[in-house]
Amino acid sequence: MANSFSKEERVAFENILEGFHDALVLSRNVGIYTTDQVMMERTNDVIWRPMPYISTSIDAAPGTDIAADYKNFTQLAVPSTIGFSKAVPFTMNALELRDALQEDRLGAAAKNKLASDINVAIMNTAALQGTLVVKRTAAASGYDDVAQADAIMNEQGVPDYERTLALSSRDYNGMANDLSKASRSFGNEKSDSAYERSRVGMVAGFETLKLDYANRITAAAGGGAITIDTQNAATNYLVPAATQAVTGGTTNVDNRYQTVTVSSTTNVAAGDAFTIAGVEAVHHITKQSTGQLKTFRVISVTNGTTMVISPGIISNQVASDASAQYQNCIVTPAAAAAIVFLNTTTAYANPFWQRDALELLPGRYAVPSDAGTAVMRGTTDNGIELVMQKFYDINTMTTKYRCDTLFGVVNKQPEMSGIMLFGQV
Numbered sequence: 001m002a003n004s005f006s007k008e009e010r011v012a013f014e015n016i017l018e019g020f021h022d023a024l025v026l027s028r029n030v031g032i033y034t035t036d037q038v039m040m041e042r043t044n045d046v047i048w049r050p051m052p053y054i055s056t057s058i059d060a061a062p063g064t065d066i067a068a069d070y071k072n073f074t075q076l077a078v079p080s081t082i083g084f085s086k087a088v089p090f091t092m093n094a095l096e097l098r099d100a101l102q103e104d105r106l107g108a109a110a111k112n113k114l115a116s117d118i119n120v121a122i123m124n125t126a127a128l129q130g131t132l133v134v135k136r137t138a139a140a141s142g143y144d145d146v147a148q149a150d151a152i153m154n155e156q157g158v159p160d161y162e163r164t165l166a167l168s169s170r171d172y173n174g175m176a177n178d179l180s181k182a183s184r185s186f187g188n189e190k191s192d193s194a195y196e197r198s199r200v201g202m203v204a205g206f207e208t209l210k211l212d213y214a215n216r217i218t219a220a221a222g223g224g225a226i227t228i229d230t231q232n233a234a235t236n237y238l239v240p241a242a243t244q245a246v247t248g249g250t251t252n253v254d255n256r257y258q259t260v261t262v263s264s265t266t267n268v269a270a271g272d273a274f275t276i277a278g279v280e281a282v283h284h285i286t287k288q289s290t291g292q293l294k295t296f297r298v299i300s301v302t303n304g305t306t307m308v309i310s311p312g313i314i315s316n317q318v319a320s321d322a323s324a325q326y327q328n329c330i331v332t333p334a335a336a337a338a339i340v341f342l343n344t345t346t347a348y349a350n351p352f353w354q355r356d357a358l359e360l361l362p363g364r365y366a367v368p369s370d371a372g373t374a375v376m377r378g379t380t381d382n383g384i385e386l387v388m389q390k391f392y393d394i395n396t397m398t399t400k401y402r403c404d405t406l407f408g409v410v411n412k413q414p415e416m417s418g419i420m421l422f423g424q425v
């Protein structure tokens with residue numbers, strides 16, 4: 001016969017679920033994609049999600065024949081995986097059950113840890129894969145810092161709504177300190193909130209969040225003599241493709257990354273941010289140069305001269321429909337274009353993103369309710385499911401508990417997300 005939950009345990013679970021939802025701060029600022037769990041099981045929990053189309057246009061005078069101007073569209077997609085399976089297991093004996101569960105102590109700890117796991121996964125995805133890099137030479141001080149993130153997004157055509165900036169506690173408080181002084185006049189809500197609660201709120205189009213944990217990016221150790229050949233013959237550019245041929249058929253291509261050859265990868269590390277001389281960012285729709293160097297991130301180092309970067313260098317140097325459609329930079333070819341690292345001192349990597357860039361994929365466990373284990377489940381407003389199970393061992397008078405959640409996080413468009421670094425020389 002299956003165990004059944006007492007009333008106290010049911011109340012405890014309801015409180016856990018409520019607190020779990022309240023703690024999912026970052027998940028409220030990313031997109032949610034609900035999948036068919038049967039289909040996900042059959043595809044090894046991987047689904048390819050489409051990236052936004054970008055169109056090109058031509059000059060067509062009235063009555064002009066444009067028969068030769070039709071272009072092919074290339075649909076790009078990225079693999080999204082439900083790959084995070086988090087659980088908090090604990091046991092309680094018959095004596096401990098007299099009190100501890102009623103006070104929700106262990107349940108609250110489980111809830112906090114699982115919610116933290118989801119927030120950390122989102123933060124890591126944004127901080128490690130975001131390619132828009134804002135380098136600030138001083139400490140966080142206020143509006144001017146956030147305005148630079150606004151500028152880099154606007155220049156490259158990122159939608160100007162639902163933007164989020166998550167700051168480490170020290171950087172967030174640095175901004176609050178500036179706000180508490182810049183418009184100091186008690187009775188001013190912005191100034192009062194900054195002074196009384198260290199609250200920054202909305203700044204330069206970004207909803208700001210305070211992180212009690214944040215990734216740190218170490219100073220780049222690759223040195224200042226690394227170069228890359230950006231000439232056409234070197235083929236250090238990316239031509240986007242929807243699919244590629246494999247034995248027996250085709251498979252999708254993940255165009256977020258590109259393998260490039262450089263003069264040396266000695267001491268280069270994943271996470272490093274850099275620019276390339278002569279490679280300027282463009283507005284993704286108009287294809288006009290922004291006049292600013294394009295920023296890139298190192299995803300991994302392959303060997304002594306090759307590394308994987310993001311985004312790819314889509315320069316349309318060798319013209320193609322796909323390159324023209326997704327062009328993200330203009331290159332002035334050089335045999336030895338200098339790579340300049342932006343993370344010059346160790347600092348917090350404060351992630352910022354537009355909502356459509358990041359996506360959370362809720363998963364679901366099909367836990368049987370008639371196999372001798374008591375099962376309770378609940379789902380938050382954004383689709384994240386929490387499962388609580390218990391099993392009693394008569395031999396030891398010990399009850400096993402576990403709280404589980406299953407989810408995935410994907411950065412669909414690294415060029416709509418990035419990091420802000422303070423204190424860089």
